[in-house]
Amino acid sequence: xxxxxxxxxxxxxxxxxxxxxxxxxxxxxxxxxxxxxxxxxxxxxxxxxxxxxxxxxxxxxxxxxxxxxxxxxxxxxxxxxxxxxxxxxxxxxxxxxxxxxxxxxxxxxxxxxxxxxxxxxxxxxxxxxxxxxxxxxxxxxxxxxxxxxxxxxxxxxxxxxxxxxxxxxxxxxxxxxxxxxxxxxxxxxxxxx
Amino acid sequence: xxxxxxxxxxxxxxxxxxxxxxxxxxxxxxxxxxxxxxxxxxxxxxxxxxxxxxxxxxxxxxxxxxxxxxxxxxxxxxxxxxxxxxxxxxxxxxxxxxxxxxxxxxxxxxxxxxxxxxxxxxxxxxxxxxxxxxxxxxxxxxxxxxxxxxxxxxxxxxxxxxxxx
Numbered sequence: 001x002x003x004x005x006x007x008x009x010x011x012x013x014x015x016x017x018x019x020x021x022x023x024x025x026x027x028x029x030x031x032x033x034x035x036x037x038x039x040x041x042x043x044x045x046x047x048x049x050x051x052x053x054x055x056x057x058x059x060x061x062x063x064x065x066x067x068x069x070x071x072x073x074x075x076x077x078x079x080x081x082x083x084x085x086x087x088x089x090x091x092x093x094x095x096x097x098x099x100x101x102x103x104x105x106x107x108x109x110x111x112x113x114x115x116x117x118x119x120x121x122x123x124x125x126x127x128x129x130x131x132x133x134x135x136x137x138x139x140x141x142x143x144x145x146x147x148x149x150x151x152x153x154x155x156x157x158x159x160x161x162x163x164x165x166x167x168x169x170x171x172x173x174x175x176x177x178x179x180x181x182x183x184x185x186x187x188x189x190x191x192x193x
Numbered sequence: 194x195x196x197x198x199x200x201x202x203x204x205x206x207x208x209x210x211x212x213x214x215x216x217x218x219x220x221x222x223x224x225x226x227x228x229x230x231x232x233x234x235x236x237x238x239x240x241x242x243x244x245x246x247x248x249x250x251x252x253x254x255x256x257x258x259x260x261x262x263x264x265x266x267x268x269x270x271x272x273x274x275x276x277x278x279x280x281x282x283x284x285x286x287x288x289x290x291x292x293x294x295x296x297x298x299x300x301x302x303x304x305x306x307x308x309x310x311x312x313x314x315x316x317x318x319x320x321x322x323x324x325x326x327x328x329x330x331x332x333x334x335x336x337x338x339x340x341x342x343x344x345x346x347x348x349x350x351x352x353x354x355x356x357x358x
Contacts, residue, residue, distance in 0.1 A: 052274025063248020
């Protein structure tokens, strides 16, 4: 069943809510609309915006988390991205980094390429993550639950996965303006120490 | 033949301090040594390994990614749409399966085209020789630091002790 627009929040609303709860944590954001929307809502140097290498956001965030075990690391991912790099759910589950929070915006479509359906309507990605070994896994359908569960995950040892069912609405957001080299440099500087 | 512990020691002394990858029999000795030293992080796909290395680099590490050359095909998009455009260096330690047409059928095409493939995507590469191994490693590290992109060191059979020496 496709989430009906109107009953769920949009991904942009979810991103805005999450960014209000985050401060200086590194956030690796998958390619496509998630990066563009996050960039429009709040452009922070702690954001690593991806423009290519689909399926790889969680792997990049995992690399940061393993290299900086005392820093909480967040990744904003999508259902299409998770399905493409699904092996990384297993790697995270096996390595169990305590400082890893995986947020998945699940709209059941490849939004950036024109809303072709993914298969997350029949494959519950939260259950896959739980089976793979993520410690805290929650699925939320509205803003109040999102705030409650994400605040809770920020306090807990992970790895954690928060699956947020969102509608297909796309915020009017342009491409990320920064050069990829600048994105790397300012992210490195922002997460130093 | 170079012993795996000597090779790993040389990499560590040159500053490499994050190791991930996907195994190959030719890399078996190096991976076993990395595991003994408790520094190997196993990946399930080569593009995942390259992604982890990119994250580790941005968090201050000097990463190495081990793979057989078939894995170059798997991670090609990550190398070109992540590492090359974002300037995220890593040391690729690539075993050259199918070199000279002498291997199982699945390795023959990549074995033949690998040097051209690396040239085409403009990844600097060098085939590691027993006599110049430390120099080759130093070249790899110097080049990735200078160019801020992945650099490939290609391992041929019998240069570093693998699982089947």
